[in-house]
Amino acid sequence: MLNRAENRLENLWDDTRASAMSEPEKLLYRSNLLGSDKRITNYGGGNTSAKDTERDPLTGAPVEVLWVKGSGGDVGSIRMDGFATLYMDKLRALKGVYRGPGHEDEMVGYLPHCTFNLNPRAASIDTPLHAYVPRRHVDHMHPDAIIAIAAAKDSRALTREIFGDSIGWLPWRRPGYELGLWLEKFCAENPEAKGVVLESHGLFTWDDDAKACYELTLEVIQTAMDWFAERTAGTPAFGGARHESLAPEARRAVAARLMPAIRGFVSGNQHMVGHFDDSDAVLEFVNAQQMEPLAALGTSCPDHFLRTKIRPLVIDFDPARGNLDEVLQGLPQQVAAYRDDYAAYYARCKHHDSPALRDPNAVVYLVPGVGMITFARDKATARISAEFYVNAINVMRGASAVSTYQGLPEQEAFDIEYWLLEEAKLQRMPRPRSLAGRVALVTGGAGGIGSATAARYLAEGACVMLADIDAEALAGTAEALAARHGADAVRRVVMNVTSEEAVTAAFAELAVEYGGVDILVSNAGIASSAPVEETSLALWQKNMDILSTGYFLVSREAFRLFRAQEMGGSVVFVASKNGLAASPNASAYCTAKASEIHLARCLALEGAEAGIRVNVVNPDAVLRGSRIWQGEWLDQRAATYGTDKEGLEEMYRNRSLLKRSVLPEDIAEAAYFLASDASAKSTGNILNVDAGNKEAFTR
Structure with missing residues (x-):
């Protein structure tokens, strides 16, 4: 927040730690410190550099080398291999081949010729901006407070009012070689200047000492x-409030209904994942008098609109009226109007060699009284897009409070968004994994089969919500998976599948966290063993409640979300060999599992017209990692077959036709196949993963 001066930037530099560092190591240290505070720069935004003397690997002679953040990456998390290294004498020689502003994109092709020590890290388009500043250390940051100045109509006058002659100002120019020459000229003409504000862009600061450069950057931003x-x-920010926020629970309830509907509209080319933000800064903006005209102006900093598109879509929700049903009915028209507007923007601004029109859907959706929704190809990108729009909100707040906020001119915005160099970067991105953008809910997620299935989905790019009744085991499983696959991709919810209220609440939470659902793995389990005359009604009912009623409840809620999205979906029941083949002393368990399998058949019939597939995995004797084998069930089955605990797995293996043990990972592989596009033409099927059991053959 720009108006909270008490939250001062903290100087984190540690002289003791830095004293033994080389100049490149100090560059890394400085970069990580600067990137640790989002008030200094946004994720992936800005870059840093240092000029140092190195030994030429070919001649052995000392040479001046530029270390600069390479293409992509984030200064907060960068490591040494994230920096490009280039000969300064070759960078200076580039001036001899530069043919002027009309040809500056071709200069990027010359940068590899300047590489020092065969460094494979590609140099970014910002390299000349650092190379031609005649100081050893340069910081380029995107702080909200500075961009608010840079995006103001009279930004040059404001810069002088705030900083005097110590920080200069340059008009807007797209990053590239020409801007690097502008910076060099500015430094030559203003040798006492400590930095410069770039209109509609950000801040450059410089010094000949790494620590001094870091402290200067903090000082300028704090000022x-x-x-x-x-x-x-x-x-009052943004002209004061027009709407009042709903209560937190009500905000999430609205988001839970809006997000699946929006997700269905925006997932035509690939599945999209959502993010919801109802932070104070967002609510202040979406409720404000000036929200709609400011939002229509678009964002200013190139980093902002590359992540958020040039402007958001404002949802026609009135928190005072609570007109959510009306909004949902009108949502197709709102989305279509945004697409048409974006296509018209493309048509007005395109050049003969512009890349083809990209996804015309909005990234950011503003909902008065509720908050902000963002959609992207994965959860991390959706979350980061929201962070960038919060940056844009902060900029609009500051600029409109002291001047007139202005976004980038439309043509300039287009030329950044559809820059051929940006397009080349997009084309180099790796091919999406097979479940990229998919969202799965896995019940019994803390158990062996559930956690193995979640891990398999996560490895293929899906987001997974784990549901389980055991809160402690659930937390441990979720934390372990998040450590391996990233916190963005894993969520957890304590859920009793026999509780209608708990199931409904869990799916609403899933809708808010990820925007909807594509895959349900119904895996919550129980096992019991007793002769029929010793089977109590309570034991019978418990099996039916969890394995039949529970599977019905979670499937019903999944179907509701599937239909709201209109994107199809996949349901995978983890049943059992016992649902097809009778087993002694397990009538309650076998009957409940048979009910589960027949429910799947019924759901396959109902879901087919909506593209909802329902299939069954039938395991047998999955002992390792399975929690149902940790209690009485293990003792009871061992007694039934006249063996001990240690001999039970051996007995099951030898009983199978293939004489192999069945592991949780084997069930997970089957659950992956049935959820993936590889089985897109399969529904109503049963896939036995039991190492072969002739009594359970389905035909």
């Missing part, structure tokens, strides 16, 4: 933050 705090104290 701007303090100035805004003083100038805007007591002034």
Whole structure:
């Protein structure tokens, strides 16, 4: 927040730690410190550099080398291999081949010729901006407080008012070689200047010492933050409030209904994942008098609109009226109008060699009284897009409070968004994994089969919500999976599958966290063993409640979400060999599993017209990692077959036709196949994964 000067930037530099570092190591240290605070720069935004003397690997002579953040990456998490290294004498020689602003994109092709020590890290388009500043250390950051100045109509006058002659100002120019020459000229003409504000872009600061450069960057940003705090104290942001926020639970309830509907509209080319943000900064903006006209102006900083598109879609929700049903009915028209507007923008601005029109759907959706929804190809990108729009909100707040906010001119915005160099970067991205953008709910997620299935889906790019009744085991499983696959892709919810309220609440939570669902793995389990005359009604009912009623409840809620999205879906029941083949002393378990399998057949019939597939995996004797084998069931089955615990797995293996043990990972592989496009033409099927059991043959 720009108006909270008490939250000062902290100087984190540790002289003791830095004293033994080389200049490149200090560059890394400085970069990570700067990137650790989003008030200094946004994720992936900005870059840093250092010029150092190195030994030429060919001649052995000392040479000046530029270390600069390479293409892509994030200064907060960068490591040494994230920096490009280039000979400074070759970078200076590039001036001899530069043919002027009309040809500056071709200069990127020359940068590999300047590489020092065969470094494979590609240099970014910002390399000349660092190379031609005649100081050893350069920081280029995107702080909200500075961009608020840069995006103001009179940004040059504001820059001088705040910083005097110490920080200069340059008009907007797209990043590239020409801007690097502009910076060099500015430094030559203003040798006492410590940095420069780039209109509609960000901040450059420089020094000949790494620590001094870091501290200068903090000082300049803090000065701007303090100035805004003083100038805007007591002034209502964005013209004051027009709407009031709903209560937190009500906000999430609205989002839970909106997000699956939006997801269905925006997932035509690939499955999209959603993110919901109802932070104070977002609510202040979506409720404001000036929200709609400001949002229509679009974002200013190139980093912002590359992540968020040039402008958001404002949902026609009135929190005072609570007109959600009306909004949902009108949503197709709103989405279509946005697409048409975006296509018209493309048509107005395209060049003869522009890349083809990309996805015309909005990334950011603003909902008065509720918050902000974002959609992207994966959860991390959706979350980061939301963070970028919060940056844009902060910029609009500051600029409109002290001046007039202005976005980038439309043609300039287009030329950044459809830049051929950006297109080349997109084309180099790896092919999406097979479940990229898919969202799965796995019941019994803390158990062996559930956690193995979740891990298999996560490895293929899916987002997974784990549901289980055991809160402690669930937390441990989720934390382990998040450590391996990233926190963005894993969520958990404590859920009793026999509780209608708990199931409904879990799917609403799933809708808010990821935007909807594509895959349900119904795997919650129980096992019991007793002769029929010793089977109590309570034991019978418990099996039916969990394995039949529970599977019905989670399937019903999944179907509701599938139909709201209109994208089809996949349901995988983890049943059992016992659902097809009778087993002694297990009448309650076998009957419940048979009910489960027949429910799947019924659901396959109902779901087919909507593209919802329902299939069954039938395991047998999955002992390792399975929690149902940790209690009485293990003792009871061992007694039934006249063996001990240690001999039970051996007995099951020898009983199978293939004489092999069945592991959780084997069931997970089957669950992956039935959820993936590889089985797109399969529904109503039963896939036995039991190492061969002739009594369970389905035909």
